[in-house]
Amino acid sequence: MAFLDLNNLSHQYFTKSGFTKAIEDISLSVEEGSFVSFLGPSGCGKTTLLSIVAGLLQPTEGQVLIDQKPLKEQKASIGYMLQQDYLFPWKTIEQNVVLGPYIQGDRSEAVKQKAASILSEIGLGNVLQSYPSQLSGGMRQRVALARTLMTDPKILLLDEPFSALDYQTKLKLEDLVSNTLKSYNKTSLLVTHDIGEAIAMSDSIYLLSANPGRLSKKFGVPSHLKTLSPFDARQHNDFNALFQDIWKELNKLE
Amino acid sequence: MSKTPLSDQKRFEQYERRLKKEKQSIRVWQVFICVFFFAVWEMSSRFQWVDPLLFSSPSKITNLLVKKFTDGSLLLHMQVTLFETVAGFLLGTFLGILLAAILWWFPKVSKISDPYLVILNAMPKVALGPIIIVALGPGYFSIIAMGAIISVIITTIVVYSAFEGVDENYLKVMNSFGANRYQCFKEAVLPASFPTIISTFKVNVGLSWVGVIVGEFLVSQKGLGYLIIYGFQVFDFTLVLSSLMMIAIFAAIMYQLVERLEKRLIKQ
Missing domain, CATH: 1.10.3720.10 (MetI-like)
Incomplete structure (x- = not known):
């Protein structure tokens, strides 16, 4: 049995002038510990899909099951990383990172220690008392990752988390996030418009067609690419072949 | 090479001096306007340029x-x-x-x-x-x-x-x-x-x-x-x-x- 099941998800947005169908009849299952990416043209409902899995949005049809249990019963088991870090500028890095446990009522000393240890693991052990404005974009996105990991989410949702970064930082962060998530054995869903990023990081890739968003094709990443770090995977010969395949499929969709 | 740090320091000092001067000049102007305003008010009242009953004087x-x-x-x-x-x-x-x-x-x-x-x-x-x-x-x-x-x-x-x-x-x-x-x-x-x-x-x-x-x-x-x-x-x-x-x-x-x-x- 799969760890995460999406069953016949559909969602409509209503406006004064009518409604738009963001996603339609999406069903898929994800194994525990695996990394899945969603690629597609803009307007294919990628962010809607993540919001539904995060429990922030109630789908008009279908349901999300984690370990065969409906999502509502285990809301806190999801971590969400956004396009930008959205750190609270008036909180210190430490206060930002402990936000999740803090909201859930855990203000113990152990939480602070955990925050410090996660931050030092990703190379940010010395900025606990700094404010977000003192950090670079890449550092801030790493802090956002730490904040997401603090609540021990079973599933991590990544909504184009590297799109606002410069290329070099992005490559470095891909490696860091990929390694971190592997070492914590997290199940991850990544939404992106970057084909290379999807191949380098994922175990499998779903292509979505637009208006309404529908699953159009699934690509499996070859196992020897999976084991490589994202940066090394980008250098591998098979990377380009897969890139070309996906590129052609994506062009057909538009 | 050994000269560079010294001249960098000097340039910084120049910058500091300029900043200080600018600040002083703004203060001087502010005080001047204040003094000028009250002085003109007092004078125009004394010499009856304006009606002292209406505008009084400092x-x-x-x-x-x-x-x-x-x-x-x-x-x-x-x-x-x-x-x-x-x-x-x-x-x-x-x-x-x-x-x-x-x-x-x-x-x-x-x-x-x-x-x-x-x-x-x-x-x-x-x-x-x-x-x-x-x-x-x-x-x-x-x-x-x-x-x-x-x-x-x-x-x-x-x-x-x-x-x-x-x-x-x-x-x-x-x-x-x-x-x-x-x-x-x-x-x-x-x-x-x-x-x-x-x-x-x-x-x-x-x-x-x-x-x-x-x-x-x-x-x-x-x-x-x-x-x-x-x-x-x-x-x-x-x-x-x-x-x-x-x-x-x-x-x-x-x-x-x-x-x-x-x-x-x-x-x-």
């Missing part, structure tokens, strides 16, 4: 202030007005923020009350003065109410739109951790709106002075507003201008206090 004002300070009569009026203004300011501002929070909490209430807020905001609140004075009696309460009512609606509107304008993604972060509405408000919406709240403080400092002075005009018992209306009635414009001078000083002090609060609240 020396007459100073004499009157000194006299009224020493016999203690000014102190009472100052205390009364200052108390009323601070009370009106605090009441109006915090009531406004509270109302804004209620509107944010209940979106439906906000939609229903929207046209009424627009009308209340556009209405000249000082016109309510007579009614307030009859309702609350001619005393502190009605004057404080005047100071508060003049700022409460605009505070509500401005702060509410700041609450609404908070980036939704902050709330998304909060919600992804399962935060309830109160936590969203306390951790994200309210702190993100501090800059706007501070600027309404600044506007309200001025507004509450208007409300209180108009209130004192109407009640005519005590306070700097009463001194102004009394001076006007007996044609003692030295008294009017002295009171105005005191108001200017206190309004400036209150504004400074708000700025200090701003620096403490908004560290980053």
